Amino acid sequence: xxxxxxxxxxxxxxxxxxxxxxxxxxxxxxxxxxxxxxxxxxxxxxxxxxxxxxxxxxxxxxxxxxxxxxxxxxxxxxxxxxxxxxxxxxxxxxxxxxxxxxxxxxxxxxxxxxxxxxxxxxxxxxxxxxxxxxxxxxxxxxxxxxxxxxxxxxxxxxxxxxxxxxxxxxxxxxxxxxxxxxxxxxxxxxxxxxxxxxxxxxxxxxxxxxxxxxxxxxxxxxxxxxxxxxxxxxxxxxxxxxxxxxxxxxxxxxxxxxxxxxxxxxxxxxxxxxxxxxxxxxxxxxxxxxxxxxxxxxxxxxxxxxxxxxxxxxxxxxxxxxxxxxxxxxxxxxxxxxxxxxxxxxxxxxxxxxxxxxxxxxxxxxxxxxxxxxxxxxxxxxxxxxxxxxxxxxxxx
Amino acid sequence: xxxxxxxxxxxxxxxxxxxxxxxxxxxxxxxxxxxxxxxxxxxxxxxxxxxxxxxxxxxxxxxxxxxxxxxxxxxxxxxxxxxxxxxxxxxxxxxxxxxxxxxxxxxxxxxxxxxxxxxxxxxxxxxxxxxxxxxxxxxxxxxxxxxxxxxxxxxxxxxxxxxxxxxxxxxxxxxxxxxxxxxxxxxxxxxxxxxxxxxxxxxxxxxxxxxxxxxxxxxxxxxxxxxxxxxxxxxxxxxxxxxxxxxxxxxxxxxxxxxxxxxxxxxxxxxxxxxxxxxxxxxxxxxxxxxxxxxxxxxxxxxxxxxxxxxxxxxxxxxxxxxxxxxxxxxxxxxxxxxxxxxxxxxxxxxxxxxxxxxxxxxxxxxxxxxxxxxxxxxxxxxxxxxxxxxxxxxxx
Numbered sequence: 001x002x003x004x005x006x007x008x009x010x011x012x013x014x015x016x017x018x019x020x021x022x023x024x025x026x027x028x029x030x031x032x033x034x035x036x037x038x039x040x041x042x043x044x045x046x047x048x049x050x051x052x053x054x055x056x057x058x059x060x061x062x063x064x065x066x067x068x069x070x071x072x073x074x075x076x077x078x079x080x081x082x083x084x085x086x087x088x089x090x091x092x093x094x095x096x097x098x099x100x101x102x103x104x105x106x107x108x109x110x111x112x113x114x115x116x117x118x119x120x121x122x123x124x125x126x127x128x129x130x131x132x133x134x135x136x137x138x139x140x141x142x143x144x145x146x147x148x149x150x151x152x153x154x155x156x157x158x159x160x161x162x163x164x165x166x167x168x169x170x171x172x173x174x175x176x177x178x179x180x181x182x183x184x185x186x187x188x189x190x191x192x193x194x195x196x197x198x199x200x201x202x203x204x205x206x207x208x209x210x211x212x213x214x215x216x217x218x219x220x221x222x223x224x225x226x227x228x229x230x231x232x233x234x235x236x237x238x239x240x241x242x243x244x245x246x247x248x249x250x251x252x253x254x255x256x257x258x259x260x261x262x263x264x265x266x267x268x269x270x271x272x273x274x275x276x277x278x279x280x281x282x283x284x285x286x287x288x289x290x291x292x293x294x295x296x297x298x299x300x301x302x303x304x305x306x307x308x309x310x311x312x313x314x315x316x317x318x319x320x321x322x323x324x325x326x327x328x329x330x331x332x333x334x335x336x337x338x339x340x341x342x343x344x345x346x347x348x349x350x351x352x353x354x355x356x357x358x359x360x361x362x363x364x365x366x367x368x369x370x371x372x373x374x375x376x377x378x379x380x381x382x383x384x385x386x387x388x389x390x391x392x393x394x395x396x397x
Numbered sequence: 398x399x400x401x402x403x404x405x406x407x408x409x410x411x412x413x414x415x416x417x418x419x420x421x422x423x424x425x426x427x428x429x430x431x432x433x434x435x436x437x438x439x440x441x442x443x444x445x446x447x448x449x450x451x452x453x454x455x456x457x458x459x460x461x462x463x464x465x466x467x468x469x470x471x472x473x474x475x476x477x478x479x480x481x482x483x484x485x486x487x488x489x490x491x492x493x494x495x496x497x498x499x500x501x502x503x504x505x506x507x508x509x510x511x512x513x514x515x516x517x518x519x520x521x522x523x524x525x526x527x528x529x530x531x532x533x534x535x536x537x538x539x540x541x542x543x544x545x546x547x548x549x550x551x552x553x554x555x556x557x558x559x560x561x562x563x564x565x566x567x568x569x570x571x572x573x574x575x576x577x578x579x580x581x582x583x584x585x586x587x588x589x590x591x592x593x594x595x596x597x598x599x600x601x602x603x604x605x606x607x608x609x610x611x612x613x614x615x616x617x618x619x620x621x622x623x624x625x626x627x628x629x630x631x632x633x634x635x636x637x638x639x640x641x642x643x644x645x646x647x648x649x650x651x652x653x654x655x656x657x658x659x660x661x662x663x664x665x666x667x668x669x670x671x672x673x674x675x676x677x678x679x680x681x682x683x684x685x686x687x688x689x690x691x692x693x694x695x696x697x698x699x700x701x702x703x704x705x706x707x708x709x710x711x712x713x714x715x716x717x718x719x720x721x722x723x724x725x726x727x728x729x730x731x732x733x734x735x736x737x738x739x740x741x742x743x744x745x746x747x748x749x750x751x752x753x754x755x756x757x758x759x760x761x762x763x764x765x766x767x768x769x770x771x772x773x774x775x776x777x778x779x780x781x782x783x784x785x786x787x788x789x790x791x792x793x794x
Contacts, residue, residue: 047716048719048725048727049716050719079712079743080745081743081744113712114712115710115711115712115740115744224719301698301781305790306789308786310790315475315476315621318446318475318512319475321446322621330445330446343512346478347476347478348513385786386787389705389782389783389786392699393703393708394706394708
């Protein structure tokens with residue numbers, strides 16, 4: 001994947017640099033800049049404890065446009081009081097002054113350790129120097145600069161025919177731990193040259209996030225910093241796309257594909273993960289039931305460790321749906337590992353040998369058929385390994 | 398602990414034997430027998446998927462009395478269809494015939510792997526031989542016979558002065574994994590010679606379970622087999638204790654102490670655990686909020702791995718309460734590690750060094766003061782280590 005040359009949409013420039021926020025030797029600052037003001041929308045963490053940049057961006061996005069996103073990795077700037085908010089504001093101000101754009105058109109995002117103030121003495125000069133010295137960065141270099149425990153950079157770009165032209169969607173994301181359903185987004189930045197109405201953009205990103213990042217879970221821990229930002233600078237010059245038009249649906253479909261690709265990358269890079277697992281619930285009575293069942297199974301430590309161990313212990317799946325809080329008749333439930341029936345009407349289908357083979361695979365799908373209704377849900381998750389423990393027992397040290 | 402000679406209440410006899418349900422060489426069958434009919438009460442898993450013995454006991458306990466409990470370890474007899482229910486019934490019948498007591502006075506409990514039929518060809522003769530051949534077992538031997546991944550047997554006995562006599566309460570429990578709040582009981586059997594009214598007994602055990610086993614979590618996975626059974630055979634000859642009397646409160650207090658001791662043992666024996674942690678929430682607006690906050694922190698993989706690593710990363714605690722679903726003002730929250738203030742009004746109290754020392758301890762308390770109301774909650778939990786993964790990745794193999 002590292003070899004792909006991701007196309008940037010017209011009018012976007014990216015810079016990256018190092019301010020020793022992470023361990024020295026790794027880039028930890030990125031600035032994404034649109035040469036013209038862009039329509040901007042976002043989706044943020046539902047965590048009650050919100051990081052300073054999240055609070056700042058939520059306020060600034062009310063204006064519906066933005067031109068710059070300043071991102072640092074290595075420090076979440078969360079639980080950092082007034083000083084943290086001042087620091088986030090200052091990061092935006094430094095770049096806005098350098099680029100001569102309005103301060104409130106600059107957004108900020110941070111990811112890393114919680115509760116520690118940003119090293120502003122190192123960040124200030126690094127940000128001031130960025131546009132004078134640094135050469136332009138590629139999309140993949142930006143994806144690298146925003147990594148924390150990620151093991152590979154996550155970038156996707158896509159060109160779609162829309163109206164008479166071709167719009168480009170380029171996006172990066174980071175995230176490997178503290179990833180949970182219900183706004184499991186961590187950081188994701190999407191850039192497009194499409195000309196699109198603000199409310200259409202917000203609707204598209206909300207729906208696309210719901211179908212992508214909100215469908216993944218690594219460890220059920222929801223971040224204080226989860227942020228998806230999208231900038232649409234309109235340089236394609238197409239007629240402005242409005243909500244629910246044919247072009248809107250074209251764009252939303254492409255955006256959703258891009259975000260699903262990134263979300264799947266985040267799960268595959270789940271801290272310590274060795275396997276990628278799709279949990280599908282079908283035949284549920286309500287969509288909420290289907291989601292709850294799928295998420296409970298996806299977050300069960302016993303299911304995740306069984307997957308890791310290649311032990312096709314379907315009893316743990318039955319136990320997990322049983323305590324999900326959803327009411328159902330266990331005596332009609334079927335469970336499949338890929339296309340092998342493992343549980344038949346709540347009991348063993350006597351296919352443990354074949355089931356065991358599927359649990360040896362690196363990618364597999366567990367399908368739970370409730371046989372109670374028509375509703376379905378899908379969650380992407382990974383296994384739980386000793387390496388997750390190692391990474392998280394010593395993250396700050 | 399192994400050296401303690403636990404007193405059995407008058408009139409109770411215990412037998413244990415081996416039927417190769419677990420790996421050969423370990424006892425896996427226990428029968429608890431009261432020489433006279435006993436008042437009986439129980440508390441069972443809330444899991445929708447209930448094991449066969451749970452279904453059988455819930456039905457039989459409606460009569461309010463019992464005389465025998467037959468227990469096997471190594472196989473949960475869950476998700477085993479009609480055959481599983483027949484096997485549970487037959488286990489009770491064999492013992493009832495041998496002891497010449499009514500079949501419906503025999504209760505059954507099972508623990509172990511889900512979805513596999515019991516090896517009845519080995520269990521039948523073993524049960525038939527139990528009372529003719531085996532010498533009586535001690536309480537601790539019974540606790541050993543019901544172990545699965547437990548690393549030590551869990552037994553507690555206590556003598557209380559009640560009325561003119563001294564009542565004995567003796568109890569055993571097993572449980573190290575698949576332990577979750579909200580009926581995290583796994584298996585627990587309590588025996589007493591007290592003479593007590595049935596409704597008083599049921600009330601006492603329900604309240605005591607709520608204050609003990611429902612306050613612990615190892616891995617948030619709720620078992621299909623959780624069962625607490627209490628037999629009170631009345632051989633003390635005291636005036637029958639009725640609900641809410643002075644004697645009732647004396648008994649309930651003692652019962653609660655016994656169950657808390659056992660619950661704490663289960664957490665200390667949590668699969669792979671190296672540390673015992675008390676999560677206290679104070680100053681909450683509602684008891685449900687306090688419980689939810691405490692449980693969310695106790696179940697956070699990131700908090701549990703930080704505790705394991707001795708990394709006093711309080712940001713993960715703030716993130717966990719933030720996604721608990723409880724509404725609160727993060728800017729007034731205080732967090733203490735033992736008696737050290739670590740978070741002051743939502744931000745660092747700059748005591749990270751002292752906090753780090755506390756996180757090196759084997760037993761510690763995390764107190765979260767919401768400063769919003771008067772309600773409190775306490776949850777006992779453990780850390781999450783590589784050994785939990787190892788144990789559960791290969792449990793069935």
